[in-house]
Amino acid sequence: MTQTKQERLAALQDYLSRAESPVSGDDLAKYFGVSRQVIVGDISLLRAKKIPITSTNRGYIMDGAGATRRVFKCKHRDDQIVDELNLIVDLGATVEDVYVEHRIYGKVEAEMNIKSRKNVRHFMNTIYDSVSTPLKNITDGYHFHTVSAEDEETLHEVESALDAHGFLVKE
Helix, strand or coil, X not given: CCCCHHHHHHHHHHHHHHCCCXXXXXXXXXXXXXXXXXXXXXXXXXXXXXXXXXXXXXEEEECCCCCEEEEEEEECCHHHHXXXXXXXXXXXXXXXXXXXXXXXXXXXXXXXXXXCHHHHHHHHHXXXXXXXXXXXXXXXXXXXXXXXXXXXXXXXXXHHHHHXXXXXXXX
C-alpha cells in the first residue's frame, strides 16, 4: 500500500502520539517503508506545524505523548512565579507553555516544557539573568498555561491547587 506524503505525515504523528518511549529514525523508516532521511524531513514538516516532537539520543518522542491537557488562566505577581510552577510540577504535571492574549498583538506564546523543580530553577535563573520580564507582565499579570498530565485526575488536582492559592482566574 502506497501512502501519500500527507497520509504518511498524519500516520507518523499518530504513531508518535501513541509511543510510550522514543522511536529511532531507523525504526520509523522501516515501519513506514521509506528512508531515514525521509523521516527526518517529515519530522521537520511536523515541527513546522507546531507538533511538539523532541529528538533524543534514543529517537523521536512527542512531548506529552499519551497525556491529557488543559489550559488554565492565571494571574499572580512576579514573586509568585516559582510557587505557581512548583505547585504544578509537584503534582506530576508539565507546564507546556505560557501565552497571553494581547489586545493589539493577539496571542503571544512561549514554549516552557517545565516538568520538575530543576526546570523551574533553570527557568527562573534565565529570567533573573536577563533584561526581559515574564510574558504575563504585558497583560497585567493575566496569562495562560497549557498543562499536561497522565490523567484527568491530576489536572483536576492542579486546578484545585491553583484555585486554593489564588492563582486561578475564573471566567
